Amino acid sequence: MRRTAAAVAAATVLLAAVGTVGESAAAQPVHVGGGVSQAYLTDARPGTALTLVDDAGNRAGSGVADSLGSLIVRDLQPGRYRFVGAGIKSAPVEVTGKDSPPPAPSLYGQTLHEGLNYITMRDGVSLAATVRLPYGKKLSDGPFPTVIEYSGYQNAAPDDLVVGAVGEKVGLKDPQAPDTSVIVGSTLATQMLGFASVSLQMRGSGCSGGDFGLFDDVAAFDAYDAIETVGRQRWVSGHRVGMVGISFSGISQMFAAGTRPPHLAAIAPMSTTDDLYSTGLPGGIYNKGFANSWLRERVQQAQPGPAGGQPWVRARIEGGDKTCANNQKLRRQTQNVFKLIRDNPTRAAKVYQERSIPDWADRIDVPVFLVGAAQDEQTGPNWVNLIKHLDHNPNVWVNIINGHHFDSLGPQILSRWAEFLQLFVANQVPHTPPNMQPLGTVVFPAATNAPGQQIPPVRFSDSRTVAAAKARFKAQTPRLWALFDNGGGAAGPGGLSSAWQRSLSAWPTSTERMFLNDKGRLGSRPAGGTVSFAPNPLNRPLNTLKNASTDTAAAWGIHPDYDWRPAPGRSGLGFISAPLSRDKVVLGNGSVTLRLKSTAKVTDLQVTVSEVNGRGQETSVGTGVLRSSFRGDGTAPDFTTQTPLADGFNQITIPINPLMHGFRKGSRIRVTVSAPGGDLPSWQFSTPATGGKVIDTVDLSKSYVTIPVIAGEVPGAGPDCGFLRGSACRAYKPAFNGG
Known part of the structure; x- marks a missing residue:
């Protein structure tokens, strides 16, 4: 893959944190890196015993290089460390913490192009990121309002989601098409709203490097680094980006926004959860249904390619993508999530404290459009417990609908979602894009087998200025909008439409x-x-x-x-x-x-x-x-x-x-x-x-x-x-x- 001058400059900045050559005469050249609370090593001989020592020579951790020659040492305090072992005395790496200052701005000078990119994180690991545009557009037509969808599903696979979905229907599956679960960023934002969208692949999945940490601190600060990189692109309107997505890529927004990236404009999470514990162990009882099957799929997709992992990984590696192949080296360091659950039956465990969505929500200071279902059968309905953790933020709008996980994408909600993104990400007076209303005639029947219906037009399009439109949105949009009797509305029996609504200023307590x-x-x-x-x-x-x-x-x-x-x-x-x-x-x-x-x-x-x-x-x-x-x-x-x-x-x-x-x-x-x-x-x-x-x-x-x-x-x-x-x-x- 071609490396730009900006990427080379960013790599130079990272030399304090990342080393590439072993210093021992025993000739085990290794690659090492340090990031948030952890250090890693790759390219050792499998089975090599390794010790991580601090500047004073004190032992900070140890382990054995896995079958791919890699090791991660976790739960480290900020400081300088190096790996030592048979034939290895690595270059020093710098480990940071959650409260450490952000990296030097030069890290974020990387240039992104349309299609598949690899963005370097603060620890030297690169994440796959695909830049998508409205059909018929190119980057030189920008700048574009831009959103990021951040997920561990098959997200950054560089082909077209719609074309792939149609092909799968007729038996022509495209292994490099994104999952339909990332339709919000891959299709709705681009083809409905006319935004640019960046499909960011979570660490340890797809063609991204690193291990899969299931919303750990490392993944949260990866989002920070990606947002800061994308926000600085010449083709990004206003140099601030939004975040969109449902389910996995709804949950990830809460962590990302909690890190407070300066170039983040707003988030719009759909069908999230309030806490990994409440979904995985509701009431303290292991959820051996959906949560268990979801975790098993994540474990399978975190396996190293090309033999394992997501379908697009094999296709990329077999097609000669050396970066994707190199990024598989740390996959066997992914922790055993089922052992973590067995060993940590209570919410007090560090594995849950680190991934506490309420704690991240307490820090969110950008506008939020939060949507969820009252009977969500997948992530669960407890997401409503996040509302109180957003009380400090005046620019929060919550939509709740009776119904299923998918129902966050209902037509009545999508209209408000479009208004929010146009106002707080695009900084535009809202308008009804030509593709928006008819899109519902295709999407909803495909997902629910109900008759198609048009998405309602947006409001406030007659405002003379953006400031006036924002003022009207804030005055006329309740902080909490509850959509009742979904299934009894204009879409017909069982269709995705609410028959009546209630507007409230806060989550009810009576x-x-x-x-x-x-x-x-x-x-x-x-x-x-x-x-x-x-x-x-x-x-x-x-x-x-x-x-x-x-x-x-x-x-x-x-x-x-x-x-x-x-x-x-x-x-x-x-x-x-x-x-x-x-x-x-x-x-x-x-x-x-x-x-x-x-x-x-x-x-x-x-x-x-x-x-x-x-x-x-x-x-x-x-x-x-x-x-x-x-x-x-x-x-x-x-x-x-x-x-x-x-x-x-x-x-x-x-x-x-x-x-x-x-x-x-x-x-x-x-x-x-x-x-x-x-x-x-x-x-x-x-x-x-x-x-x-x-x-x-x-x-x-x-x-x-x-x-x-x-x-x-x-x-x-x-x-x-x-x-x-x-x-x-x-x-x-x-x-x-x-x-």
């Missing part, structure tokens, strides 16, 4: 309590008595959609084939209210508090809130799970420590974040309590088998459900059974206790 009473009633006042059940996680399907743990689009259709069965026999409790005398709009964080004792020292619990209509049809609304050992003080879980149940009754509060639903007058609210599993599309829980021998007893005098309620009526009749997106529907069957 709640009501309903008490678990005898005979399975849910009442306005507490009552006495106890009721016992025998939780059994194996007496119904683990999840409601058979293939949803591995088929990521299984839940996105207009009427998914849910298999939502009640907990049979005495394995679950049910509590149901009287018919509501008025509408109840529910939005916010909910929970179920149980005063409970068990024959086991640890019991796993699941609670689900649902609606039963006048026709006897039950629709799921929200589910929460908790391992009792993480109950904390009983008012809220504490995932940093585990405590067995005490003898007698214990208070346990199981969060359901969020609850979002319009309960209509005449319908009834139901709460069920069971072992985890059977109520969610793709999450499965690694909860111990009980054989029906564990008995949990609930003291009804101090057990209740907390429901977040906001003012307003619920318009219309609502979607028919099974067509409310994100919610399963079944015929209501009372539990053995009557509710």
Whole structure:
């Protein structure tokens, strides 16, 4: 690959951190580098014993060169280090920390061209980055408003996503086409908005160098370095960039923005999560469904190419891409993520602290357009817990929609998304691009099998200045926009369209309590008595959609084939209210508090809130799970420590974040309590088998459900059974206790 003069200059700056030649006469020339809290070595003889020493000669770490001749030493303090071993005394490397000053600006003088590039990071590792333009444009037509999509999926693969997707449909798969999961940056930003887009491949994946760290500090500061490099390109309008993307590339934005790169203008994360722990171990219980399959795919794609890894890696290496081939050398240093999970069952572990999205969110100071679904079946609905961590930032707009992971890309939301990016990244008066509205007639039917629909036109296009348009956007766009009854709107039954919305200035905190009473009633006042059940996680399907743990689009259709069965026999409790005398709009964080004792020292619990209509049809609304050992003080879980149940009754509060639903007058609210599993599309829980021998007893005098309620009526009749997106529907069957 051709190296520009600017890249050579940047490499010169890095010599303090990166060495390339061993100093020993034993002739083991190696390549070494130092970055954020770690140092690496490549090109040693496999099996060579290595020690990392500081300037004083003190041992800082050690290991053995792997089968590719590489080693990474982690968790280092800032300072100078060198590797020593048989025939090796490396050049010194400089290790930095999270709070160290950024690299010299000369690092960011690298020049990028259209197509595939390799951007050098502060530790000398290079990341693949593909510059994409609107069809028919070239860089000399710029400058362009520019966004970055940062992902470990097949992202920087340099061919065209749309052409690749069409080819795959007819059996002509292009190994160098990006995954459809990165459609936001690869296609929507470029072909819908007319922006330039940079598809940045995360370290340890694809043709990028390094090891895969799953959102570690190194990956966060890689984003900083890439943003600073891209922002300085001559073809970038205003020399500030935005970030876009859904799921993986939504999550990555939170880390990137938390590093506060000066050339970052705004971020627009979709379908993120609040915390890797809450998705991987919801309620402290390992998610052996979607989270497990997602991690296995990441492990497989982090294998070194050309034999392993992503399809485009083999194609690039076999086509002569020597940089891509060289970048595979550190892949065997990727840590065993499943061992990390086994060894770190609590949220207190460093592996989770380092990857704490709330901590990064506390630092974000650029405008944010945050979108997510209330029943996200993949990353989960707990992303709403990030909202409070953005309270310090006045320029935050949150959209929440009932529905699935994909539904963040709904047409009503995409219109606001376009306005946001045009105002805060392009610094333009919003306009409706000619490709925007018709795009929905293609994208939504392909993803949901629903009829196509046009994306609504943007607002404020009649503003005379950008400043006036921004002022109108801020005045007329609520901080929180909640889109209800998705599946019951203009797109037809099950289609991606919300029937009604609510605008709020903040995340709601107003709640009501309903008490678990005898005979399975849910009442306005507490009552006495106890009721016992025998939780059994194996007496119904683990999840409601058979293939949803591995088929990521299984839940996105207009009427998914849910298999939502009640907990049979005495394995679950049910509590149901009287018919509501008025509408109840529910939005916010909910929970179920149980005063409970068990024959086991640890019991796993699941609670689900649902609606039963006048026709006897039950629709799921929200589910929460908790391992009792993480109950904390009983008012809220504490995932940093585990405590067995005490003898007698214990208070346990199981969060359901969020609850979002319009309960209509005449319908009834139901709460069920069971072992985890059977109520969610793709999450499965690694909860111990009980054989029906564990008995949990609930003291009804101090057990209740907390429901977040906001003012307003619920318009219309609502979607028919099974067509409310994100919610399963079944015929209501009372539990053995009557509710």
